[in-house]
Amino acid sequence: MSTGNIKAICMSEKKGTIKRPVAEALFITEHGIKGDAHAGSWHRQVSFLALEEIEDFRRRGGEVEFGDFGENIVAEGIAFDQLPVGTRLKAGDVFFEITQIGKKCHSHCEIFKRVGDCIMPRKGVFARVLHGGKLKAGDTLAITEEKLPLEAAVITASDKGSKGEREDKSGDKAEAMLKEAGYTKVHRIILPDEQEELAAQLREYADMGIGLILTTGGTGFSPRDVTPEATLEVCERLAPGIPEAMRALSLKITPRAMLSRAAAGIHKRSLIVNLPGSPKAVEECLGFILPSLAHGIEILRGETGECARK
Structure with a gap:
């Protein structure tokens, strides 16, 4: 060197x-x-x-x-x-x-x-x-010749959580799973269900170069659920296969999974993925997609090429 x-x-x-x-x-x-x-x-x-x-x-x-x-x-x-x-x-x-x-x-x-x-x-x-x-x-x-650091961030969208009125169990679960998967650092923040604040934080984490940015909460039908809108506002390219895979998995458990509006996409060198708001759903969905995300991040960062199954 x-x-x-x-x-x-x-x-x-x-x-x-x-x-x-x-x-x-x-x-x-x-x-x-x-x-x-x-x-x-x-x-x-x-x-x-x-x-x-x-x-x-x-x-x-x-x-x-x-x-x-x-x-x-x-x-x-x-x-x-x-x-x-x-x-x-x-x-x-x-x-x-x-x-x-x-x-x-x-x-x-x-x-x-x-x-x-x-x-x-x-x-x-x-x-x-x-x-x-x-x-x-x-x-x-x-x-x-080092690879970029494999960092992640978790944004919890919750009006009550941002006021300290609700424990962030979903964020805790996501952080624990990310660390177990080898992510060297996990940034955490709880924000109210405000589109502008959520979008600004997504951009800030992407400006830092964090490879994976997860959100939890705010993907339902409530008028205050605006996490997908903030994500779509920020993303330059969409990755629809990720939320489709999570919904397909969840539909095997409950038909209400069809009501999820979760989105995923790319901003700069970062992959942004919306997760559900409950700890159980976070564990199920993140556990399902997490093994494939690291490969996608490597492709996004130019550290490996596309690969097809033989």
Whole structure:
């Protein structure tokens, strides 16, 4: 494993302006640095430049500061331009995947206009964020073949539970089953049955890069049951086979399973699945689907390919 050291993290709030170092930055999954003008849903979410390249430029007479080339991360010890596309880098909780080496300059940037040259088109590297987190100067950056952490989150949708008037037995059951299945960390929260709050929390967990986000409760016919609506609001792609499988299983137990409105889908690198609200139904449904979900998450994260039965 090759390692380096982050010397600076730089960002700018507006395009066309020089980036400047910040004390700490929040990296959002499939987006980039929060607040950076060049972050977004594309393949050049974060840019890297080696400290050695900047120092060589300075030795040739260029008076430049960190961020002048438009780079987000300056690191020492890694020759970024020598790494193939697809290489993964890790710093703290954050994982990156290199998507492009160098770039074409269609119009000269500010540094070119000032000193007559820019090394970013030749030596810069671009990447997408696979797993989010906070980073600062001094953090270690490493080339890695590690898989992304297998984390999960459980959101319990319950008006009474959010007020402390009901014990969250369904969330407890889901957490215990996830840990037994090998999920290294399980985030937990109880929210009222409010679509906006539920949708915002789903997005926040997905921004972190959590692989599996489960909800429990709020999938019935009550006017306050809005968990599927929050899920559908957030998801970019649906995974209808998962709730269909849970309903098929539950119909063997009770015909009322046909009344479940549970949904499932994908947002960024996260799989979101609605579970029922009772501990018994959570145990039955999650126990049925859980063995297959890890494979789906690996496909979603690009860590394995699709596989068909022989």
